[in-house]
Amino acid sequence: MTALRLTSEQRAQIAALIGDVPSAPPAVAVALAEAVQERRGHDHPRYEDLFCSNLAGWLGERVPYLLRLLLDLSAEAEALRAAAEQPEPSPHQFVATPDIAPGSDCKSCGEHVFHPAHDYR
Template structure:
């Protein structure tokens, strides 16, 4: 088993680069603002630039690293460093969009939970009323509420009323049918 490298000079000699921190932590809004203030008015990178960066990273890792000054790697690093502002802009924009979407998902989940709790409460109330009525307790039978503008006598909605006289079928003239045109 090999011993871990503890000396920075040995690490650079053995690995060919300085160790980098990696991770999945999210940028805070303050960190995003800080990066944006540093990169100025850079526009987000196009996909072709990201592909070029990927190729440069691959080429740096795959080529033979000399023991002396590695001009090839320094050239690729310089190329990427000069073009990093649009990449950072794309990263910051993506992080901001992710934060916006996470907030929207949390909002929708909270609304769904509230709707579900209301529905559960209404369902439990309806069940309790039905069970009380079925058990013959002194509760009135559950009533179906009429829609707005419905007939006072039977609760029929206006769109089902007689087209000739615009009255509900339960009105006495309709016992034998309405004689008006369109009825």
């Protein structure tokens, strides 16, 4: 299964379509899954299926909240991907001057480290 990757344009389009609804709590997602199972699993009569019609309406009323949850999770995943692509900053603080000797101590932690401004070849 591939991960869902909504573009920022797709997220904006969905958000505009569903309006200002809050995100669904996990219980709603579970209830929707149960309703899908009930709809799939019951005996479908040859005449009008009021049970399925009722469940379809119930599902439809809750889908915007589930879509908001999807948008929230998609935006969070995108932020995590972007953060993972950023290089991790060095915890050491240096003064970038030529008079720092190779192997100087970090100003913030005192650890003996090599200064990135020097070429140690």
